[in-house]
Amino acid sequence: MGTLDGKTIGELEEIAARYPQKRSGLLPMLHLAQSVEGRITPEAVEKCAEILEISPADVHGVATFYTMYKRHGVGDFHVGVCTNTLCAVMGGDEILARLKDHLGVANDEVAPKRQGDQYTVSLEHVECNAACDYAPVMMVNWEFLDNQTPDSAVRTVEALRAGHPVRSTRGPRLCTWREAERVLAGFPDDLVDDGPAAGPASLAGLEIARERGWTAPGGDGQAPAETTTASKQQAAGTADTQRAESETVEETSGTDEAAAEKPEAK
Numbered sequence: 001m002g003t004l005d006g007k008t009i010g011e012l013e014e015i016a017a018r019y020p021q022k023r024s025g026l027l028p029m030l031h032l033a034q035s036v037e038g039r040i041t042p043e044a045v046e047k048c049a050e051i052l053e054i055s056p057a058d059v060h061g062v063a064t065f066y067t068m069y070k071r072h073g074v075g076d077f078h079v080g081v082c083t084n085t086l087c088a089v090m091g092g093d094e095i096l097a098r099l100k101d102h103l104g105v106a107n108d109e110v111a112p113k114r115q116g117d118q119y120t121v122s123l124e125h126v127e128c129n130a131a132c133d134y135a136p137v138m139m140v141n142w143e144f145l146d147n148q149t150p151d152s153a154v155r156t157v158e159a160l161r162a163g164h165p166v167r168s169t170r171g172p173r174l175c176t177w178r179e180a181e182r183v184l185a186g187f188p189d190d191l192v193d194d195g196p197a198a199g200p201a202s203l204a205g206l207e208i209a210r211e212r213g214w215t216a217p218g219g220d221g222q223a224p225a226e227t228t229t230a231s232k233q234q235a236a237g238t239a240d241t242q243r244a245e246s247e248t249v250e251e252t253s254g255t256d257e258a259a260a261e262k263p264e265a266k
């Protein structure tokens with residue numbers, strides 16, 4: 001039985017009202033439904049169709065086209081391992097194989113919850129995450145974990161299952177699947193700036209172009225303001241950019257402060 005309560009239905013209507021054409025709100029509405037029910041249920045399809053005044057078939061077509069929408073349950077932490085070309089060359093296949101073996105699951109399955117585990121983990125082979133400059137990469141609830149190894153991947157899933165706070169190599173604390181889905185629905189958690197805008201590997205080409213005076217055809221030779229800011233961050237050699245090169249950071253656990261940061265199980 002579905003769990004779309006009055007508050008959720010009100011928020012679905014709020015999302016639809018953000019757009020001149022309310023059917024444009026379908027993607028964030030589906031994320032909100034996932035944040036409540038963990039997946040896209042038939043009830044969510046019907047409710048979205050009703051609010052948007054489109055057919056359930058239209059909603060179903062969208063929900064089954066994009067791989068970020070799930071018709072089956074995933075874990076509290078959904079782990080995606082990229083095995084596309086560059087990640088595969090850099091070790092992505094070994095990471096996926098190791099996690100399958102360690103968790104005892106096949107692709108797109110949830111690992112059984114063991115005694116003492118606080119959270120569940122699911123595993124999925126994903127296509128290129130457009131993060132090839134930090135290959136091989138892994139994602140947890142859509143946050144990047146750069147420059148991974150089979151050992152770092154296993155450490156990450158074990159820390160997540162145990163309920164230890166874990167940060168992305170780019171800064172943000174990893175939140176649960178449902179928390180992440182709510183952010184994707186357009187309800188911010190105020191962590192958007194918790195991490196660097198771009199790391200050294202992403203900016204290497206820009207730096208080379210500047211050194212050599214290269215510009216895009218038809219361009220004025222000036223980098224966009226946002227890029228300039230990011231480049232300054234890189235030049236400053238901040239701790240954030242150094243962190244992007246490191247393996248997964250598991251925060252100190254066992255303290256009251258760390259316990260207070262534990263994501264809430266849904």
Ligand code: FES
Nearest residue numbers: 082087129131132
């Ligand atoms: S090939 Fe893995 S992020 Fe592009």
